[in-house]
Amino acid sequence: MESAVSESPGNDLRRRLGAGRLIVLDGGMGTEIQARGVPMDGEAWSAIANITHADIVRAIHEDYIRAGADVVIANTFPAGSGALAAAGIEERLVEINQAAVALAQQARERTGEPGVAVAGSLSEMALSGLITPGDDAISAVEAFRVQATALADAGVDLLVLEMMRSETVTESALQAAAETGLPVWLGVSIGGIGPTRAPVTIDGTDVSRLLELAQGRADAVMIMHTDIDVAAKALPILRRAWPGPLGAYPHVGEWTPPNWVFSEISPQAFADKVARWVDDGAQVLGGCCGIGPQHIAALRQALA
Numbered sequence: 001m002e003s004a005v006s007e008s009p010g011n012d013l014r015r016r017l018g019a020g021r022l023i024v025l026d027g028g029m030g031t032e033i034q035a036r037g038v039p040m041d042g043e044a045w046s047a048i049a050n051i052t053h054a055d056i057v058r059a060i061h062e063d064y065i066r067a068g069a070d071v072v073i074a075n076t077f078p079a080g081s082g083a084l085a086a087a088g089i090e091e092r093l094v095e096i097n098q099a100a101v102a103l104a105q106q107a108r109e110r111t112g113e114p115g116v117a118v119a120g121s122l123s124e125m126a127l128s129g130l131i132t133p134g135d136d137a138i139s140a141v142e143a144f145r146v147q148a149t150a151l152a153d154a155g156v157d158l159l160v161l162e163m164m165r166s167e168t169v170t171e172s173a174l175q176a177a178a179e180t181g182l183p184v185w186l187g188v189s190i191g192g193i194g195p196t197r198a199p200v201t202i203d204g205t206d207v208s209r210l211l212e213l214a215q216g217r218a219d220a221v222m223i224m225h226t227d228i229d230v231a232a233k234a235l236p237i238l239r240r241a242w243p244g245p246l247g248a249y250p251h252v253g254e255w256t257p258p259n260w261v262f263s264e265i266s267p268q269a270f271a272d273k274v275a276r277w278v279d280d281g282a283q284v285l286g287g288c289c290g291i292g293p294q295h296i297a298a299l300r301q302a303l304a
Contacts, residue, residue, distance in 0.1 A: 009118070010182070012115060012117070016070075018245075025071050025247070025249050025286025026065075026072045027286060027287035028290060028292065029046065030045055030077060030260070031262070031290050031292075033046045033057060033075070035262070036056050038053045041087050043083055043128070043258075045077075045078035047076075047083065049075065050096050050097075051099055058106055058110075064293050065113050068296060069116065072107065073118075073119045073160055075100045075104075075121075076101070077121040077125065080093075080128070080147050081147065082125060083125040098154040101118060101120060101151060101156055117157040118156055119157065120159050122151075122176070122177065123161075124162075124169055142176075144173050148180050149180070158182055158183040158185060160185045161173045161185065161218075162225065164187060164188050167209055170186070170210050174186070174213060183219045185218060187225070188221065188223060188226075190234045192230055193230075193234065194206065197237070198237070199237055207234075218244070220284060221242050222248060223235060223238065223247070224288050225251055226250050226288075228250040236281065247285060247286075248285060249286035251288040251289040252291060260290060270291065271298035271302040274287075274299055
């Protein structure tokens with residue numbers, strides 16, 4: 001893991017991506033919080049843990065940094081307007097998001113790794129229950145904007161748009177993220193390979209349509225919240241379609257609300273699978289749901 005001294009973590013990350021360097025991402029946050037005994041909310045999943053179990057959230061970030069992560073993502077995936085409104089705590093959006101960022105920043109300081117970048121996550125959970133098929137894209141942009149602003153004000157180094165799976169949601173998230181002026185990564189969730197041999201999202205949208213939206217607006221594209229075997233098939237196809245930095249951080253297991261059902265994969269087996277993706281053009285590698293610090297440590301070693 002490299003530490004930047006004379007430039008911000010965000011600028012250093014952009015420089016390293018542009019130079020073709022490998023970047024190691026952290027693993028799942030919500031699932032690791034669950035694994036450490038924190039109860040999950042039926043609507044806002046792990047979001048409230050940023051307030052109620054701050055020590056655990058901070059410790060997880062510390063463990064990922066010690067495992068070798070160059071980037072840690074604050075626990076804001078489930079902390080958008082829609083999910084918090086459904087849980088009856090929408091008025092705490094700024095508090096919850098800024099607490100999440102502060103915990104990741106504190107972990108960076110406590111581990112003595114100032115070069116680690118702290119990312120803020122914007123996910124489709126920002127729209128949960130707020131946006132219906134009859135609503136226009138402006139409503140979706142506003143739902144993302146309020147969270148993006150909170151994250152930018154808290155000092156994140158970049159924004160990661162996670163679990164993007166439709167054109168409307170992706171366009172709205174890209175617009176809101178661009179307003180912050182921060183680097184943006186687009187994370188797409190792939191459900192499989194379509195009949196035309198093109199990857200499709202978990203909603204059935206051709207991923208190429210999302211890549212078109214990302215042109216000139218996203219610094220990198222990630223395959224994320226995607227089954228590890230599906231990600232392996234999709235990665236070389238996306239490499240041919242996307243000219244910029246590409247990465248992948250897959251999940252292992254399945255979602256049975258409000259909990260993640262873990263599937264066993266050893267750290268070494270995970271690392272062996274994912275490290276091979278460098279040959280398919282992946283520059284950023286890590287894990288999503290079901291992947292913990294031991295997996296990331298093994299991946300870092302495999303990439304050394």
